[in-house]
Amino acid sequence: MNSSERPADTGSPSFLPDICQRHAVLPIILGALLGSVLFTLLHSGPGQFDTIYFSLTALFMLWVVLTSTFLVCRMQSFARHLSIAWQGSLAWLISILVTVFCSTAAALLFPDLVRQLAGPFQFVLHTGLISALVAGLMLRYFYLQFLTSQRRESELEFRLEALQARIRPHFLFNSMNSIASLIPEDPVAAEAAVLDLSKLFRVALRKSDQLISLAEELSICKAYLDIEKLRLGDRLLVNWPKVLPAFAAHARLPPLTLQPIVENAVYHGIQPLPEGGTLSLELSERDRFCYVMISNPIASPQQTRVGPDIVDVDDKRSSAGNHMALDNTRQRLEAAFGDAAVLKNSRTEEVYTVTLRMPLHSQTTPFGLIVEPRST
Template identity: 45%
Template sequence: MSKKWSQYSIVATVKETPLKTDKQPKTPEFFVPDLCRVRAVFLMLVTSELLVLVLAVVQAPQGWIDWSYFGLLSLFVQWATLTSAAFICLLRPRLANTGIARATTVIVLIVVLDVLAFSLFADRVLHPSPGGVDWQTIAKKLLLAALITLMVLRYFYLQHQWQQQREAQMQAQLASLQARIRPHFLFNSMNTIASLIASDPVKAEDAVLDLSELFRANLRTDQQLVPLARELELCRRYLGIETLRLGERLQTEWHIAEGLEQQAIPPLTLQPLLENAVHHGIQSRAEGGTIRVEAYEKGPYAYLLIQNPEPDTNGPRHNGNQVGLANTRARLTAVFGEQAVLKQSRHNGIHTVTLRLPRQTARMEH
């Protein structure tokens, strides 16, 4: 048994360290959004201002809107909204560790007490009345604030449940798509290894290691994103196996820009595309050809290109296997949404598959 095989056996027994991306949440899952973010606060202010506008239109004794009432109510509502959001933001890590009922109760109490404080301040300082505090009006404000808060929290809860279901469906879809592998590659690889066992056992052993690493990656369905460096290493292993079968007919060129080693990419994204390139652009040509893999950064995106010569027009025609492209496109859409693009083009006898991924880092957790 060679030294390389012994090293591989030791490494294979070590549990793999999970990957994490910079976009993973640092706080526990909670149905209330993070109100410390500018976007969340802006949406709350816009929503509350629309509510004030509706109330000003309804309360107008004449005309379309009571501008005096609108101005005073806007000032009151914005103060209450911003201070309540600040308190909820500070208490969010603790609320996330409590039950939904308790968290809802605490949030409603925060809003009601906040509205009460501003109501008393307005009645005693800004607009004092001779008859003292109008507790009936304040009670109406507190009831309205509690009802609105409960409706908003209900919306947040339903939105959170929908998002969780969507993520679960996406994970199931990714696992299903990632589990597919073209069987003819396995058969060809095993035949190549069998033919090398007698003539060149060292190459046969290396091919077994590369093939096992490919299938280990294919069975690793718990990782949604991996670094580009790891994906390219699997691609080199795959092309190494195909080189044993095709010999000098298969030539490869690598042009990987620096700084993209940690670019996040779904696992086994490039290998099916390279398999298509080998099957349709190299194997079908008697003289073979060159596969070119390029990666570079442009703006907020990372671009990956795989180029291969088109099939010989005098040779057997292939309709092309679109399973690999459809599989990859579906996985990219599930992970990155519309930011990810996969397209193919033909120019001067060269077939090019282009992937555009948003710049995102996937790093190893130490």
């Protein structure tokens, strides 16, 4: 393995797959049987299949593979503090030593049978070389998969940080102007707006690998909408549940997951309408999943934004920004929950809807995040 390819942190998780779980045994057995079939076909020649040779080869390969798997599993439990090079070297040596031990035992226990295939020394040497080659190729494959996974996680973390740190400059500028205009007229409302703005920035500075409750995320969205209402006034109406359901306190999600969706609803949906519109939020629970549905009215292509933002609604940059925010949010959910989370969007002539599904049950995510179990 190239030192240039090795991650700098020698204490990083093992690059080997988790072979200590029960569900990992079946693929290992199937792989050994497939290898036995290939060796039998090479031995028997085209058009023939020696079932006795296959049975003996399968027995020997299962003996070697399952023993190696058990020892590598035990090695992983204490070798995580070792560098990746040492982990791979130990796994490779274990595979070779187990193969040599098993082939030597086979040569001693079944000398006549081994003598029919090859001499005892040749049998041990050939099986050891084949084990070294196959184990080396497999370990290289696992290492490349590990690098790919690490690179993908780094890219996702970078996007999470970028999205989490991004508060639209024009939103900050407009918010500060609105707060400044409120100070002489309504100091209490101005103070509340400053607190709402500080809540947004406090969440934006939080680490991306932390999860917050759905209720806390909704309070952030509410703070954002309160600030936008200073700017849009009666043009922005919000249909919000008066009392959040119980599961909102237990469902977990990455911070600033819903806020960009709400921001899109305001920026791309309600703001372009001269008369404004209503942003609606619906929460539900079904089959140990929670569902969040956010909908907003949309303008026809002929309508334009009013006020200082006189831009065609069909502006391609706005559409691209909308899709980019949804794609980033979708990737954040995938990074946190894998396939268990789904983000979908749909539109009719008058309404745009984003639906989000998240798990409520306890699980470990690809980034090592722990989704807390529901309270009974």
